[in-house]
Amino acid sequence: MTSSYHLPAGTASRGPCAVDVSPGSAGWDHSALRVLHLPPGGSHTFDTGDSEWIVLPLSGSCTVGCADDFGHSAFRLAGRTSVFTAVSDFAYVPRDARTTLSSDGGGRFALTGARCARRLPARYGPAADVPVELRGTGGCSRQVNNFGAAGVFACDRLIAVEVITPGGNWSSFPPHKHDEHRPGEESVLEEIYYFEFAAHDGTPGLGYQRVSPSGRGRGTDLLAEVRDGDVVLIPDGWHGPSMAVPGHHMYYLNVMAGPDPERAWLIRDHPDHAWIRGTWPGQPVDPRLPLYTAPSAASAPSSP
Template identity: 75%
Template sequence: MTCDSQEFHRTAASTADGPYTVDIDPERAGWGYSALRVLELPPGGSHSLATGDSEWIVLPLSGGCTVVTEGRAFELRGRDSVFSSVTDFAYLPRDAHAQIASGAGGRFALTGARCERRLPARYGPAEDVPVELRGTGNCSRQVNNFAAAGVFECDRLIAVEVLTPGGNWSSYPPHKHDECRPGQESQLEEIYYFEIAAAHGTPGVGYQRVTPSGHGVGPDVLAEVRHGDTVLIPDGWHGPSIAAPGHDMYYLNVMAGPGAEREWLICDHPDHAWIRGTWAGQPVDPRLPLYPAASKGAQER
């Protein structure tokens, strides 16, 4: 059974709630684990957060902030925008309280996942974020693996950033992770959060495709995505994510699921898996990486 695409493509205005321009929790998504909030703070603004039954990462999208939790303060230098640099971040454990404050103001993603283990609060330096160039030619994209499995310890949360130059395709070939098949595929709910670079004073657009895999609710989505939109993927083949020519596209992937192991194992769509075989020996898009490697930044104080 397939479902109405509007259930899975959420426009920016439709997900706002209180201080959050985006607020998607498991209840609103209709699933068990993954969550995303986007917090906007004016200059001198602050926000109190109770983490509840979830672990969270505070990830600056624009601007910097101070995060205070568990008697510790983390100074996040942040960045001008998602298209300007990798950023540092802060991890918040479940069953904790945090205060987020920004002297100059900014926008901050809170990526979350319901979890069982209570890990310590920590600072993630920008210079420790692995930056991967994936694919070649017009399938080239940049992946900032700040909270990928095996990179930064969380209980269930997996989160990465993807930057796609204008005119390129990413999340391609289409793939899925909606079955638990040890060593082959992990079961993960996923949120895509988009920001699209404007050009010549014109807002940009991108496109996202999701098709049923036969395992789950069967989302069937062909969405024109704009700055601040989200696409929810409980299951199914997802990709491509297409950046319109002239407009670089950013998306933040937030994933979590019920598996005993925290891992990202995917299965390529059998009709399109062959595309990976064309990448060998082909050049990566020369526009990548979009920005240089991170330099030493602020630390815990």
């Protein structure tokens, strides 16, 4: 099954970026994602343009330099070995700036972006300040690293979080949507999912992503087998479940932004499946979680 909403690894690459999804290529107005691969000693410079960005190491460490009319900032990101080993620190760079990433050891770095109106200052986000949430119980247990969540880290439009689903579990469940402006109840947010999987004895992992029509927008309808480096675009619709096959933990990075005046993640559960939340208090959280927690403030590196 092929779909313009499922971008298998390599199909959304451009230049040094293994993934380059822009509002123009996605056919929407706000959300963007790049995944940059840098060799040891490599660097990459880009103009932020009309968008704000969070630079998040997926593997490896880097230095982020940001220059604009207000001066120059530099942040050293300690990063991590992989998305399955640790929470990472990150850097926020504003619109209308020139940014350079450089890495002595090389690595992979996500740039989560959103078109925005306000220009906020460049900032460093310590790993120690990232709230690690355990959401759901039983077979719906998952871990959410809320590094760029609304109410956690200040952005103009951008919302970004990481989700880790243990092998065999379902996340993004019950299916939910955010494609309708309902003040205090539901936001309009374009969403990108970027996937990685934990291998087992050298065997790569995989999972499945479902998006079903909600009666809004484009009527997005998708059931995709997803693997390392795949991307799923969600302009509208009920999304979920995200299913991790047994034996392979699943990671996805969520990038969201939209036109609503309030930067908020407000969702509506699918009416056929919302009842599942009521069963969670009677079950334990999957004992495999958390895979890790945020480091203590005392051990967290500081920016230069």
